Amino acid sequence: MSKILRVNMTNLTAKFEDVPEKYKLTGGRGLTSAITCAEVPPTCHPLGPNNKVTFASGIVTGTIAPTSGRISIGGKSPLTGTIKEANSGGMAGQKLARLGIKAIIVEGQPKEKGKFWLLKVDKDGAQLLPADEFVGKGLYETYPRFFAKFGKNVGIMGIGVAGEKLMSMAGVCVNDPQGRPSRYAGRGGMGAVMGSKGLKAIILDDTGGPGVPIANKEAFEAGRKKLIAALQEHAITKPGGALNTTGTATLINVINEAGALPTRNFSEGRFEGANKISGETINETCKKRGGVGMTGHSCSPGCIIKCSNVYPKPDGTELVSCQEYESVWSFGANCGIDSLDVTGELIRLSNDYGVDTIEAGVTIGVAMEAGLAKFGDGKKAIELMHEIGKGTPLGHILGNGGAITAGTFGVVRCPTVKGQGMPAYEPRAIKGIGIIYATSTMGADHTSGYTIAPEILGISGEVDKFKVEKSDLARNFLHTTAYFLDSSGHCLFISFAILDIASGLEGVVEECNGVLGTNWTVDDVVRMGRDIVKMERAFNEAAGFTKIDDRLPEFMKYEKLPPHNVVFDVPDKELDKVHNP
Numbered sequence: 317m318s319k320i321l322r323v324n325m326t327n328l329t330a331k332f333e334d335v336p337e338k339y340k341l342t343g344g345r346g347l348t349s350a351i352t353c354a355e356v357p358p359t360c361h362p363l364g365p366n367n368k369v370t371f372a373s374g375i376v377t378g379t380i381a382p383t384s385g386r387i388s389i390g391g392k393s394p395l396t397g398t399i400k401e402a403n404s405g406g407m408a409g410q411k412l413a414r415l416g417i418k419a420i421i422v423e424g425q426p427k428e429k430g431k432f433w434l435l436k437v438d439k440d441g442a443q444l445l446p447a448d449e450f451v452g453k454g455l456y457e458t459y460p461r462f463f464a465k466f467g468k469n470v471g472i473m474g475i476g477v478a479g480e481k482l483m484s485m486a487g488v489c490v491n492d493p494q495g496r497p498s499r500y501a502g503r504g505g506m507g508a509v510m511g512s513k514g515l516k517a518i519i520l521d522d523t524g525g526p527g528v529p530i531a532n533k534e535a536f537e538a539g540r541k542k543l544i545a546a547l548q549e550h551a552i553t554k555p556g557g558a559l560n561t562t563g564t565a566t567l568i569n570v571i572n573e574a575g576a577l578p579t580r581n582f583s584e585g586r587f588e589g590a591n592k593i594s595g596e597t598i599n600e601t602c603k604k605r606g607g608v609g610m611t612g613h614s615c616s617p618g619c620i621i622k623c624s625n626v627y628p629k630p631d632g633t634e635l636v637s638c639q640e641y642e643s644v645w646s647f648g649a650n651c652g653i654d655s656l657d658v659t660g661e662l663i664r665l666s667n668d669y670g671v672d673t674i675e676a677g678v679t680i681g682v683a684m685e686a687g688l689a690k691f692g693d694g695k696k697a698i699e700l701m702h703e704i705g706k707g708t709p710l711g712h713i714l715g716n717g718g719a720i721t722a723g724t725f726g727v728v729r730c731p732t733v734k735g736q737g738m739p740a741y742e743p744r745a746i747k748g749i750g751i752i753y754a755t756s757t758m759g760a761d762h763t764s765g766y767t768i769a770p771e772i773l774g775i776s777g778e779v780d781k782f783k784v785e786k787s788d789l790a791r792n793f794l795h796t797t798a799y800f801l802d803s804s805g806h807c808l809f810i811s812f813a814i815l816d817i818a819s820g821l822e823g824v825v826e827e828c829n830g831v832l833g834t835n836w837t838v839d840d841v842v843r844m845g846r847d848i849v850k851m852e853r854a855f856n857e858a859a860g861f862t863k864i865d866d867r868l869p870e871f872m873k874y875e876k877l878p879p880h881n882v883v884f885d886v887p888d889k890e891l892d893k894v895h896n897p
């Protein structure tokens with residue numbers, strides 16, 4: 317029977333508890349948000365003793381359901397002040413689930429400031445160990461030392477120096493199957509919350525663990541097969557399909573063509589160097605340089621999409637894994653940089669220091685606008701990243717994200733919502749995603765509702781990207797994402813197949829029914845997604861957020877974005893209708 321592991325960093329205790337009835341039929345974001353709402357005072361300081369950070373695998377994570385290795389990490393965000401859930405692939409989600417642990421809740425703070433600990437969990441229990449020897453170092457040095465100490469098969473969720481220094485762009489780093497510190501629950505500063513609790517890393521050894529019980533094997537198998545068939549059929553997700561060959565950066569040319577690739581700190585919608593940083597160029601470079609270079613890499617076992625890559629240096633040795641769309645855009649087009657070798661170096665530094673690549677790229681774009689570097693100056697961008705890693709005074713400003721950096725240097729063009737940097741889709745040119753950024757419970761977050769699927773890719777029907785009446789579309793995406801993707805444990809990228817192929821969608825529900833022994837329908841699951849969003853909004857409202865916070869930055873209303881010369885013209889009442897239809 318699964319348990320909750322409660323870790324108190326004040327008393328340095330780790331105790332197992334029974335799972336309360338109310339948490340038994342949920343997982344992932346549904347569970348992290350439920351625990352945050354139940355146990356965290358909404359007005360608490362995110363880095364103070366009353367915040368908690370919760371780790372929960374998805375409902376089907378740890379089973380053989382395809383592309384389902386996600387771990388959710390939630391609490392109150394130091395970046396946005398809202399509730400937060402960030403999720404990641406990598407090795408930790410499946411190992412946590414197979415240890416029979418529904419969630420780890422970390423609370424309190426160590427009495428001794430600046431002291432860090434490791435939480436080691438295996439089939440025999442959990443213990444806190446001193447982490448002094450691992451503090452203050454890059455993660456490319458630290459992770460191999462974790463494996464040397466704890467064995468090569470452990471799953472790790474750790475923080476880098478940015479998290480230790482409580483910077484609000486700090487993410488939580490999960491190792492990939494080869495042990496790289498490369499997969500991130502990046503958004504919203506959950507790494508800083510971990511740092512505030514003196515928790516350097518969680519080490520999960522699932523050897524001999526009980527595994528994930530499946531209540532109804534027949535339903536599970538039927539659902540799994542339907543989802544596999546849909547993923548293998550869809551042009552975007554199938555083997556040899558777009559994601560598998562050119563990765564998520566296949567979108568660079570597509571979004572650029574649409575005039576919606578934010579360029580030079582959101583001042584233009586097309587980047588003249590787009591093709592040089594595209595998925596197609598990544599693929600060609602991997603082939604040309606050879607060595608370790610590859611596309612079709614999987615970030616966690618059991619993924620059949622395999623959108624990741626290993627990007628080589630000119631001599632064929634590894635530069636970084638991986639160059640994916642958001643990171644390549646944030647350090648590329650958004651900073652006016654058209655070199656994959658430079659974006660690769662900046663991604664590697666983000667992995668090493670433990671920061672979210674979206675927030676870091678948005679912040680460097682703002683810093684460039686402020687005159688700290690020229691757009692396109694890759695060398696200077698790398699120097700700015702080192703400021704973050706060294707924790708200089710400038711590094712602390714940058715490390716606290718785009719909004720703080722813009723405020724410090726008087727930059728009005730600040731592309732954030734609720735303090736969180738916007739991802740790689742320009743809301744002036746794609747209105748639905750702008751509505752999602754404005755009304756998500758997490759700040760600007762494309763993964764809260766990926767309306768790019770219909771607005772740009774024509775998935776589940778074509779929708780005009782300039783149409784402003786999209787509150788219904790946004791609401792549907794916000795609700796379905798909260799459960800189908802973020803709570804079930806599947807990766808966002810199954811959405812292409814399940815939106816277009818109805819049996820794939822049913823398959824996800826049947827997989828969950830199989831694990832939980834429920835008889836839910838697709839409609840039940842949409843309703844549960846709505847309830848998750850409602851609960852999160854109640855937390856945000858109690859923390860002081862109102863509908864006035866559900867807005868995009870003002871400059872987007874009066875600055876016309878080339879090449880379409882459009883502003884964000886979605887009326888406020890349309891934004892308000894998302895949660896109050």
Ligand code: SF4
Nearest residue numbers: 405615619621623807
């Ligand atoms: S589709 Fe990509 S990001 Fe998603 S689980 Fe597979 S490799 Fe990881």
